[in-house]
Amino acid sequence: MLELENVNVYYGAIHALKNLSLKIEEGEIVTLIGANGAGKSTTLKAISGLVRPESGKIKLYGKEIQSLNPPEIVKLGISHVPEGRRIFAKMSVMENLEMGAYTRTDKSEVKKDFEMVFSLFPRLLERKEQLAGTLSGGEQQMLAIGRGLMARPKFLLLDEPSMGLAPIIVKEIFSIIKDINETGTTILLVEQNANLALKTADRAYIIRNGEIEMEGHAKELLNDDRVKKAYLEG
Amino acid sequence: MEQIIQQLINGISLGSIYALIALGYTMVYGIINLINFAHGDIYMVGAYVGYALTTFFGLGFLPSLLLAMLTCSILGIIIEKVAYKPIRNSTRISALITAISVSLFLQYTMMYFVSPQTRTFPNVLKGSRITFLNGNVMLDTKNIYILAITVLLMVGLQYIVHKTKIGKSMRAASLDREAAQLMGVDVDKTISFTFAIGSALAGAAGVLVGVYYNTINPLMGTVPGLKAFVAAVLGGIGIIPGAMFGGFFLGMVETMVSAYGGSIIKDAVAFGILILVLLVKPNGLLGKTIKEKV
Numbered sequence: 001m002l003e004l005e006n007v008n009v010y011y012g013a014i015h016a017l018k019n020l021s022l023k024i025e026e027g028e029i030v031t032l033i034g035a036n037g038a039g040k041s042t043t044l045k046a047i048s049g050l051v052r053p054e055s056g057k058i059k060l061y062g063k064e065i066q067s068l069n070p071p072e073i074v075k076l077g078i079s080h081v082p083e084g085r086r087i088f089a090k091m092s093v094m095e096n097l098e099m100g101a102y103t104r105t106d107k108s109e110v111k112k113d114f115e116m117v118f119s120l121f122p123r124l125l126e127r128k129e130q131l132a133g134t135l136s137g138g139e140q141q142m143l144a145i146g147r148g149l150m151a152r153p154k155f156l157l158l159d160e161p162s163m164g165l166a167p168i169i170v171k172e173i174f175s176i177i178k179d180i181n182e183t184g185t186t187i188l189l190v191e192q193n194a195n196l197a198l199k200t201a202d203r204a205y206i207i208r209n210g211e212i213e214m215e216g217h218a219k220e221l222l223n224d225d226r227v228k229k230a231y232l233e234g
Numbered sequence: 235m236e237q238i239i240q241q242l243i244n245g246i247s248l249g250s251i252y253a254l255i256a257l258g259y260t261m262v263y264g265i266i267n268l269i270n271f272a273h274g275d276i277y278m279v280g281a282y283v284g285y286a287l288t289t290f291f292g293l294g295f296l297p298s299l300l301l302a303m304l305t306c307s308i309l310g311i312i313i314e315k316v317a318y319k320p321i322r323n324s325t326r327i328s329a330l331i332t333a334i335s336v337s338l339f340l341q342y343t344m345m346y347f348v349s350p351q352t353r354t355f356p357n358v359l360k361g362s363r364i365t366f367l368n369g370n371v372m373l374d375t376k377n378i379y380i381l382a383i384t385v386l387l388m389v390g391l392q393y394i395v396h397k398t399k400i401g402k403s404m405r406a407a408s409l410d411r412e413a414a415q416l417m418g419v420d421v422d423k424t425i426s427f428t429f430a431i432g433s434a435l436a437g438a439a440g441v442l443v444g445v446y447y448n449t450i451n452p453l454m455g456t457v458p459g460l461k462a463f464v465a466a467v468l469g470g471i472g473i474i475p476g477a478m479f480g481g482f483f484l485g486m487v488e489t490m491v492s493a494y495g496g497s498i499i500k501d502a503v504a505f506g507i508l509i510l511v512l513l514v515k516p517n518g519l520l521g522k523t524i525k526e527k528v
């Protein structure tokens with residue numbers, strides 16, 4: 001279980017997260033939706049240790065992790081697939097996946113996970129030796145997710161996996177996200193595409209100006225009039 | 235014809251030295267975007283360590299080379315921790331000023347301890363001379379040693395950078411530091427390691443220069459340091475094979491210019507190349523602006 005309790009994050013004078021609390025139970029897909037600049041990515045960065053909260057607690061199975069640095073958090077089983085994919089463009093697909101398994105020492109298990117990633121994303125296998133920067137946008141997103149999975153995380157944080165991709169590829173990627181969840185990985189999904197995110201997730205939080213505005217079951221929020229008006233129409 | 239071959243031999247030796255120094259420049263720039271102007275002075279320290287070990291401790295060439303490399307790598311790590319790490323998130327101009335300060339600090343500290351006088355490097359590498367083409371071309375076995383050691387170090391570097399875990403983390407951190415952290419890379423450690431490797435190569439170059447040209451002094455690092463910087467930019471700064479190419483190319487050009495009557499303007503030619511590269515192909519000859527798909 002991953003929990004955020006009254007987390008406050010500042011960027012200089014900007015109060016980016018205001019007493020933000022949320023909770024992710026094991027096995028769930030939870031989505032965090034909201035407008036550009038609402039604090040979605042910052043929430044993920046606070047969890048993975050890239051930004052340090054000014055106050056508040058982040059707990060993984062009850063243990064406080066808010067003061068740990070990113071490598072320590074990866075080792076605890078939280079893998080963050082950042083916004084904009086951020087793959088290593090001048091390294092091969094295979095090397096990118098190896099970087100994903102950077103903290104692991106169980107070589108034979110890592111090998112199995114390469115195969116797992118290639119079976120999820122067969123296109124990556126075809127392009128194994130290619131430089132990652134030469135992949136298409138959709139393939140790069142697949143690589144970013146595959147790289148995240150190579151850490152064998154219990155919690156996978158996905159930041160805008162649909163960004164800039166053709167609808168058909170988005171559909172493919174979201175169906176794979178569901179598959180990943182079904183194998184036991186808990187997912188926190190940040191999305192601007194609220195409609196798609198709510199259809200995929202079990203529960204959802206809506207964030208606005210750094211605060212949680214609404215929370216509930218994804219299906220209910222999908223039919224909520226206020227949500228429809230603010231996030232699903234137009 | 236004989237003269238060209240002779241100059242080619244000299245050019246390769248000089249180029250080896252430039253290439254070894256340029257590698258450190260390019261690696262450090264690749265990972266923290268800093269032009270480490272103190273790099274040439276690390277090379278100078280390497281030469282003095284080699285000098286001290288051979289002269290006062292009577293060590294042979296190879297142990298001196300290895301110990302000088304080790305000393306320089308430690309020096310590199312210390313410089314990074316003390317001078318560069320605290321300003322890692324500052325503006326580029328403060329980083330540049332810091333680098334120049336470190337350079338001057340090393341030069342004049344060294345001068346204080348060893349005096350500014352030029353010293354003669356002992357002849358530890360007994361070279362025999364081979365002449366061929368009717369005695370018109372002379373090949374000193376030192377030339378062969380220098381090239382062999384340079385090539386060996388470069389192959390070793392390529393192996394580290396491409397095949398080892400720490401090497402991959404160096405490349406990942408230089409491509410995207412934050413993403414590398416998310417993979418679990420300890421970026422501080424990776425940066426230290428980069429300085430260690432780059433400085434070791436400079437240290438090796440220092441000893442090789444001592445052996446080859448026989449004289450060393452505390453300010454010997456300035457001009458080769460700048461030339462190696464030109465070499466790194468010429469090949470494309472941040473690109474390891476680029477630094478190798480740039481080093482050899484510059485060494486060759488400089489030797490040819492000197493040989494054909496232009497020894498007064500050889501430095502001008504080197505820096506002219508820098509200006510030309512920056513005007514025409516600022517990414518360097520091996521640099522590409524790769525378009526990343528979004």
